[in-house]
Amino acid sequence: MKHTAATLLRSREAAVALVLLAAVVLTALKSESFVFSADGWRNLLVTPSMLVILAVGQTAVIITRNVDLSVGSVLGLTAYMTGRIFIEAPGTPIVAVVAAAIGLGAVLGLVNGVVVAVAKVPALVVTLGTLYIYRGVFLTWAGSDRINASDLPDDFLALGNAQIASVPVLSIAALAVLIAVGYHLYYSRGGREMYAIGSDPDAARLYGLPVTRRVIGAFVLSGALAGLAGVVYAVRYGTVSSGAGLGIELEAVGAAVIGGVAIFGGSGTVWGAAIGAALLVTINRALPVVGISDFWQRAVVGGLILAAIVLDRVLALRRERRLGIERDTRSLA
Amino acid sequence: MSEPAPEAVLVLDEVRKTFGATAALTSGGITVEAGSIHALVGENGAGKSTLVKIVAGVHRRDGGTFRFQGRDVDFTSTADAKAAGIAVIYQEPTLFPDLSVAENLFMGRQPRKSAHRIDRAAMYEHSELLFQRLGVHLDPRRFARGLSIADQQIIEIAKAISLDTALLIMDEPTAALSGVEVDRLFAVARALRDEGRALVFISHRFEEIFALCDTVTVMRDGAYVATQAVAETSRDEIVAQMVGREVAELFPKTPAPIGDTVLRVEGLHSTGKFHDVSFEVRAGEIVGIAGLVGAGRSEIARAVFGVDGYDSGSVHLHGEAVPMRDPQASIKAGMAFVPEDRRLQGLVTESSIARNIASVLRRGLARAGFLSPRSELRAADAWAQRLQVKTHALDMPATTMSGGNQQKVVLAKWLATEPSLLIVDEPTRGIDVGTKAEVHRLLSDLAGQGMAVVMISSELAEVLGMADRVLVVCEGRITADIDRDRATPETVMRAATQTHRPEAGA
Numbered sequence: 091m092k093h094t095a096a097t098l099l100r101s102r103e104a105a106v107a108l109v110l111l112a113a114v115v116l117t118a119l120k121s122e123s124f125v126f127s128a129d130g131w132r133n134l135l136v137t138p139s140m141l142v143i144l145a146v147g148q149t150a151v152i153i154t155r156n157v158d159l160s161v162g163s164v165l166g167l168t169a170y171m172t173g174r175i176f177i178e179a180p181g182t183p184i185v186a187v188v189a190a191a192i193g194l195g196a197v198l199g200l201v202n203g204v205v206v207a208v209a210k211v212p213a214l215v216v217t218l219g220t221l222y223i224y225r226g227v228f229l230t231w232a233g234s235d236r237i238n239a240s241d242l243p244d245d246f247l248a249l250g251n252a253q254i255a256s257v258p259v260l261s262i263a264a265l266a267v268l269i270a271v272g273y274h275l276y277y278s279r280g281g282r283e284m285y286a287i288g289s290d291p292d293a294a295r296l297y298g299l300p301v302t303r304r305v306i307g308a309f310v311l312s313g314a315l316a317g318l319a320g321v322v323y324a325v326r327y328g329t330v331s332s333g334a335g336l337g338i339e340l341e342a343v344g345a346a347v348i349g350g351v352a353i354f355g356g357s358g359t360v361w362g363a364a365i366g367a368a369l370l371v372t373i374n375r376a377l378p379v380v381g382i383s384d385f386w387q388r389a390v391v392g393g394l395i396l397a398a399i400v401l402d403r404v405l406a407l408r409r410e411r412r413l414g415i416e417r418d419t420r421s422l423a
Numbered sequence: 424m425s426e427p428a429p430e431a432v433l434v435l436d437e438v439r440k441t442f443g444a445t446a447a448l449t450s451g452g453i454t455v456e457a458g459s460i461h462a463l464v465g466e467n468g469a470g471k472s473t474l475v476k477i478v479a480g481v482h483r484r485d486g487g488t489f490r491f492q493g494r495d496v497d498f499t500s501t502a503d504a505k506a507a508g509i510a511v512i513y514q515e516p517t518l519f520p521d522l523s524v525a526e527n528l529f530m531g532r533q534p535r536k537s538a539h540r541i542d543r544a545a546m547y548e549h550s551e552l553l554f555q556r557l558g559v560h561l562d563p564r565r566f567a568r569g570l571s572i573a574d575q576q577i578i579e580i581a582k583a584i585s586l587d588t589a590l591l592i593m594d595e596p597t598a599a600l601s602g603v604e605v606d607r608l609f610a611v612a613r614a615l616r617d618e619g620r621a622l623v624f625i626s627h628r629f630e631e632i633f634a635l636c637d638t639v640t641v642m643r644d645g646a647y648v649a650t651q652a653v654a655e656t657s658r659d660e661i662v663a664q665m666v667g668r669e670v671a672e673l674f675p676k677t678p679a680p681i682g683d684t685v686l687r688v689e690g691l692h693s694t695g696k697f698h699d700v701s702f703e704v705r706a707g708e709i710v711g712i713a714g715l716v717g718a719g720r721s722e723i724a725r726a727v728f729g730v731d732g733y734d735s736g737s738v739h740l741h742g743e744a745v746p747m748r749d750p751q752a753s754i755k756a757g758m759a760f761v762p763e764d765r766r767l768q769g770l771v772t773e774s775s776i777a778r779n780i781a782s783v784l785r786r787g788l789a790r791a792g793f794l795s796p797r798s799e800l801r802a803a804d805a806w807a808q809r810l811q812v813k814t815h816a817l818d819m820p821a822t823t824m825s826g827g828n829q830q831k832v833v834l835a836k837w838l839a840t841e842p843s844l845l846i847v848d849e850p851t852r853g854i855d856v857g858t859k860a861e862v863h864r865l866l867s868d869l870a871g872q873g874m875a876v877v878m879i880s881s882e883l884a885e886v887l888g889m890a891d892r893v894l895v896v897c898e899g900r901i902t903a904d905i906d907r908d909r910a911t912p913e914t915v916m917r918a919a920t921q922t923h924r925p926e927a928g929a
Contacts (some may be wrong), residue, residue, distance in 0.1 A: 277540045279533055284529050286519045293517035298502035299531055355728065356521035413569035414695030 168320030173237030199313015288355025711890030
């Protein structure tokens with residue numbers, strides 16, 4: 091029994107899921123409608139979907155020992171473009187608009203990836219630069235203009251409330267992304283190569299892995315998913331102003347770190363990152379319900395990130411010690 | 424040089440390569456036949472590793488002939504070379520620590536169930552088969568992180584032999600392996616040769632070359648010297664070709680007056696690493712620490728120096744207690760430590776040689792808190808000259824140097840602190856005979872000047888030749904303390920392989 095509990099806790103995904111569950115249960119005790127009402131249930135599932143999508147893309151990038159700070163600006167830009175298309179060309183099929191948003195995101199991600207992988211500039215610097223550039227493009231394009239719910243077609247907005255078997259469509263979309271990327275990272279050669287590259291980039295090059303291609307691929311994926319998240323933003327909020335997606339890139343990185351994705355690459359899963367994203371969003375919604383002030387809400391998020399990193403360090407030290415004992419017993423055998 | 428035979432797998436001739444102002448290769452050459460094991464020998468900086476890296480596609484040659492399987496080739500990446508059928512085991516293992524052992528073996532070519540699905544079960548199974556072939560027990564599911572250097576080396580070997588290669592190059596594969604593992608590796612190498620593959624074997628151990636190889640090519644100063652059948656040459660002849668002169672091989676320690684106790688270690692214990700370690704080292708004395716790889720020798724040294732902590736026990740230098748886990752205090756007290764893995768622990772490889780040598784002196788060199796490159800160069804120059812570090816400029820990055828020269832830089836760095844106790848871990852690992860003798864002479868000189876020296880070495884001849892006293896470590900315990908005149912290969916090996924009392928292991 092003790093053993094299974096220990097094994098479970100050693101899996102970061104399970105540990106974070108437990109914290110998430112505890113947060114939901116505690117909040118539900120305080121206010122039943124947080125879970126047990128049509129709205130509560132829907133919000134519980136649908137609010138994390140945007141951050142989950144971003145965190146999945148971010149994880150793919152972090153695994154290769156890079157980071158993508160531009161996703162907030164990409165999200166804002168694509169969300170605005172989504173609205174613009176409906177205004178300029180009413181009647182455009184929703185599928186085409188979604189594809190356009192994903193496409194634009196992918197192109198913006200490609201720019202990041204090429205500069206990082208080909209010009210060999212650190213991703214932190216490159217994506218910090220494009221964070222401002224993409225936001226600047228957005229501001230220039232939008233001006234003081236903004237997209238209002240009335241500009242968007244009804245069947246597009248209806249996606250925000252649509253459900254299949256009492257599961258919101260947006261949550262299903264996020265889950266589909268999660269499963270697809272999770273499968274790719276775990277089962278495909280390309281996915282495993284991304285882990286290898288993040289684990290030791292020099293060894294990866296010496297080994298002959300297609301480092302440039304994989305890193306660019308990770309950035310394109312992150313950009314494309316930020317594009318998809320832009321659509322989700324437009325659906326969910328109906329209005330897109332120039333502040334859309336401001337600062338959300340740090341939440342995406344935070345979600346990944348909380349979910350056990352090593353910031354120096356090579357380990358972690360999108361499952362962990364997705365649960366981390368759900369935890370961040372849910373805690374942000376739960377704290378006001380239990381009556382905790384704004385200030386503390388931010389501090390709790392920061393505390394979670396620090397706790398995650400401390401936990402990683404403690405586990406790493408314990409693992410090292412265990413490996414030492416293991417080596418001893420091996421030499422005894 | 425004779426015309427290369429038409430069936431040669433690999434032909435390199437007159438190959439040139441320069442890095443900046445340094446000519447790594449002026450006229451490198453080797454001709455490797457299928458179905459043979461070809462030794463490549465040469466001093467440090469002779470250009471062996473550069474030659475290998477050109478074949479492997481890491482570097483591109485500036486000029487000369489490069490033919491593989493009868494075709495002129497020009498690899499632009501390691502992937503090219505690999506695709507052509509060339510596998511290389513590099514001197515330093517290149518593993519992915521966050522991935523499983525099996526994934527390290529099969530990265531990029533994992534067995535698949537379908538186009539998008541890796542078959543992990545098959546991957547583990549293939550890994551087990553490979554390890555069986557090598558006769559080792561390693562769990563393919565465990566992470567590569569935390570493996571001993573010997574195990575990492577075994578994974579590199581397994582990786583290379585699992586590739587269907589026409590040419591396998593091994594750059595000092597045996598440096599970290601025990602006797603049994605070396606024997607198994609040789610058996611596998613011979614089996615590959617008998618399948619008609621070509622192998623290139625780089626080693627500084629002549630016994631291995633004579634035991635394993637058919638042909639030997641000697642390089643010196645970036646140029647081809649000679650190729651001979653191993654059966655028709657001798658160790659002395661090869662050594663003479665390598666250095667261009669006769670060398671005294673192992674420099675035995677010159678007797679020095681033994682002084683007061685410098686280092687006293689009492690009851691040092693660290694769970695999972697070592698137990699009840701007590702010993703003393705006196706001024707002018709070289710104490711050798713022998714034992715099998717993984718016995719805990721390096722761990723003891725790291726704990727004494729203060730890099731790692733320990734659970735109980737004490738370390739005294741000149742009678743003063745040395746605090747645990749505080750290398751700065753150890754350096755101040757007069758300790759110096761030259762670690763085993765010079766690339767990872769001993770050097771800032773991207774920094775200049777001068778900066779590396781001066782790095783532990785910083786405080787003494789700084790003027791008003793600032794450090795000028797000129798003061799670094801000045802401090803470094805004296806030591807570099809004394810150790811005959813072969814490099815054209817001290818402001819070049821350390822990463823461009825050969826292994827032997829890197830080792831000299833690490834030594835210079837620590838000697839510049841004028842320590843009273845020097846701990847060296849595998850001081851001559853991966854170093855050619857010429858430099859080896861220089862390192863031995865240096866250690867002997869230092870002891871003669873009254874320095875206490877602790878030398879960890881896997882090479883029995885080195886320990887027996889150099890040490891006044893041999894401490895043998897087995898499974899984390901000191902199992903013998905043998906004086907110079909009683910130390911023989913037999914007494915040391917018996918203590919190193921002494922099986923543990925079962926009640927203590929439980």
